[in-house]
Amino acid sequence: QQQVKQSPQSLIVQKGGIPIINCAYENTAFDYFPWYQQFPGKGPALLIAIRPDVSEKKEGRFTISFNKSAKQFSLHIMDSQPGDSATYFCAARRSNSGYALNFGKGTSLLVTP
């Protein structure tokens, strides 16, 4: 059972555009929501993370928006660059079960020049 649902599966934007990736969850026990970036042949790397007591978090060109009542969160990439082309995974973690990460299926982002 997929505990974190992610969309879209793939996304193509032009340089300078603002890709948005959405995730939804059901388990209200989740208390930590990270986003990971993965390049081909590499392991995922933490990009940015948010906790449910905050509605928005910005780090550089990356912003997470969090809607606790809707159980949804999204990643926005401002001024996207070709170097941002990668697969992005949202994840959620609960603190009552070893803090294991539950990942979405991923979004393949292509930023064209």
Add this chain to the structure above:
Amino acid sequence: EAGVAQSPRYKIIEKRQSVAFWCNPISGHATLYWYQQILGQGPKLLIQFQNNGVVDDSQLPKDRFSAERLKGVDSTLKIQPAKLEDSAVYLCASSLAPTYEQYFGPGTRLTVT
């Protein structure tokens, strides 16, 4: 700081054969994770260690998969016998403690023919 090391990077075996993967976490990281990443999906946790004890192995197919972390540092993951559906990238990650950021290794790509 050296990252998480994994070997081998690639492995091709026939079904019903056995295979082992090795992981060396970041120095000082007490928590170690093994994830399975099937093509087009997000990583799925197989097993989590805290030092040399198992915290969560609820999604490990124990009839064929085994893992150990005898001295609380390096870890090995074994599959015996392998099935076609075991073809995936096996990712190792480590963190200082369960609540801290997880750092992923580059993974081992397994192909079962």
